Amino acid sequence: MRVLQAEDEPVARRLTEAVVRDLGHECQSVVDGAQAWEAFLAHRPDVVISDWMMPGLSGLDLCRRIRAHATEPYAYVVMVTRQGRRAQVVEGMTAGADDYLVKPLDRAALGARLLAAERVTVLHRQLSDQRAQLEETNLELAAMTLRDPLTGLPNRRALHDDLDLLEARVARYGQRYCIALLDVDHFKTYNDTYGHQAGDRVLQAVARELRSQARRGDVVYRYGGEEFLCVFPEQTLATAAIAVERMRSGVEGLAVSHADGLVATVRISAGLAMFDPEHKRPVEEVLKDADDALYRAKQLGRNRVERASLRVVSIGPVPQTSNVGRVAAVDRTPWRERTP
Amino acid sequence: MITMPQRSPPPPASRILDEAVIAGLGGLGEDLLTELISLYFEQAAEHLIALGAAIGRDDPPAVSRTAHALRGSSSTLGAERVARLAGELETMGNSGDLTAADGALTRLVDGINATSGALRGRSARCTPTP
Numbered sequence: 001m002r003v004l005q006a007e008d009e010p011v012a013r014r015l016t017e018a019v020v021r022d023l024g025h026e027c028q029s030v031v032d033g034a035q036a037w038e039a040f041l042a043h044r045p046d047v048v049i050s051d052w053m054m055p056g057l058s059g060l061d062l063c064r065r066i067r068a069h070a071t072e073p074y075a076y077v078v079m080v081t082r083q084g085r086r087a088q089v090v091e092g093m094t095a096g097a098d099d100y101l102v103k104p105l106d107r108a109a110l111g112a113r114l115l116a117a118e119r120v121t122v123l124h125r126q127l128s129d130q131r132a133q134l135e136e137t138n139l140e141l142a143a144m145t146l147r148d149p150l151t152g153l154p155n156r157r158a159l160h161d162d163l164d165l166l167e168a169r170v171a172r173y174g175q176r177y178c179i180a181l182l183d184v185d186h187f188k189t190y191n192d193t194y195g196h197q198a199g200d201r202v203l204q205a206v207a208r209e210l211r212s213q214a215r216r217g218d219v220v221y222r223y224g225g226e227e228f229l230c231v232f233p234e235q236t237l238a239t240a241a242i243a244v245e246r247m248r249s250g251v252e253g254l255a256v257s258h259a260d261g262l263v264a265t266v267r268i269s270a271g272l273a274m275f276d277p278e279h280k281r282p283v284e285e286v287l288k289d290a291d292d293a294l295y296r297a298k299q300l301g302r303n304r305v306e307r308a309s310l311r312v313v314s315i316g317p318v319p320q321t322s323n324v325g326r327v328a329a330v331d332r333t334p335w336r337e338r339t340p
Numbered sequence: 341m342i343t344m345p346q347r348s349p350p351p352p353a354s355r356i357l358d359e360a361v362i363a364g365l366g367g368l369g370e371d372l373l374t375e376l377i378s379l380y381f382e383q384a385a386e387h388l389i390a391l392g393a394a395i396g397r398d399d400p401p402a403v404s405r406t407a408h409a410l411r412g413s414s415s416t417l418g419a420e421r422v423a424r425l426a427g428e429l430e431t432m433g434n435s436g437d438l439t440a441a442d443g444a445l446t447r448l449v450d451g452i453n454a455t456s457g458a459l460r461g462r463s464a465r466c467t468p469t470p
Contacts, residue, residue: 011380011413015365018372053408082412104415107364 004045005029006036008054019110033057047117049078067096074124076117148222151207159221167283176276178232178240181290185267185302187226205256213247237274237307244270244305269297273308356458361418380417384452395441404433421451
């Protein structure tokens with residue numbers, strides 16, 4: 001171990017140094033508390049053996065400073081007091097000392113202290129290693145819980161966290177977002193016909209396509225089942241609709257092959273809503289709007305993009321190139337209670 | 341039957357040296373012991389000079405501080421008598437009354453000389469004669 005000794009009395013200092021080295025440890029000696037503090041910061045010793053009475057910074061103050069610093073690795077502090085100073089022992093231990101020695105120095109006593117110090121510092125080191133490992137594992141686990149293992153997309157849990165953030169940004173910075181809900185058409189039939197593994201491959205292919213169509217800053221989530229959600233920052237409904245339409249048409253162009261050699265066509269429907277500072281409302285309402293628009297898209301024949309029209313003031317020009325932008329009467333029944 | 345009370349052993353403070361301490365230090369090697377002893381006397385000489393000066397200018401805190409340091413190194417080396425005599429001066433310094441300090445300093449000088457003699461005698465006993 002690396003031992004730092006603070007002792008102003010030369011004979012005791014030389015003696016401690018000799019005993020510590022004789023016991024197989026390194027020893028650095030300083031003559032007062034201030035030097036000890038500097039040496040502590042510079043060299044991070046495993047053990048600090050400090051005399052109680054020193055000019056300037058006392059042993060007690062030194063001990064308090066070391067503990068207030070709260071560093072890794074743990075420093076084992078031994079306070080050295082004169083015989084018959086029991087009150088000092090208690091005060092020193094209260095200040096954070098691990099052990100004490102009584103002067104004049106006894107070789108066996110110092111040896112015993114260093115054995116205890118070794119044991120405790122090893123334990124502290126193991127603990128701090130384990131803590132570091134745990135933190136790493138926790139980070140990995142946290143990352144895992146935020147990602148959908150099948151598609152590699154951020155999952156609904158991640159979305160939940162991100163939506164809080166979005167809500168705050170809309171409220172505080174006046175930012176605007178469009179949110180699209182996208183659903184694979186006839187996925188249940190597909191699953192029933194080709195099996196779950198084929199269904200999983202479709203979801204993976206759709207996820208890849210959505211991600212490749214998304215621009216930097218757009219985020220695609222797996223919302224659940226065969227549903228995806230996309231967040232478009234700083235977009236109007238009109239511009240976001242173009243992006244979603246690109247996604248829809250990209251998915252339509254996908255060729256998902258099957259074991260039997262057949263190639264299936266996959267299509268998606270999408271509902272789009274806007275979240276903006278002019279219309280302050282909880283993000284749940286925006287999701288509801290997107291969900292309603294998606295329902296409309298399903299009702300109007302699927303494989304299309306619908307925009308929410310309620311509560312939206314400024315809608316950009318509607319592109320004429322596709323079936324984007326057709327708005328039907330809004331059905332306010334929650335989407336989950338209906339059949340797709 | 342009447343028994344005479346046992347004679348109590350002489351108070352340990354009257355010893356010049358605590359041989360057990362010296363023997364313990366000797367366990368770390370004679371070289372280290374020799375080094376510690378010479379370090380001790382170097383320090384003791386400085387302390388004596390400082391004590392004389394502090395008593396001369398009637399500076400009780402300085403007397404107390406210096407005597408405390410000398411007492412410390414004396415205990416480390418097992419120099420019991422010097423430790424006790426330095427302790428007397430420390431007490432005087434703490435009390436602020438240095439009227440008896442001159443006498444105490446003289447006894448301290450004698451004590452250090454006696455310690456020196458005892459340590460020499462010890463090393464003569466330990467060192468094999470050619």
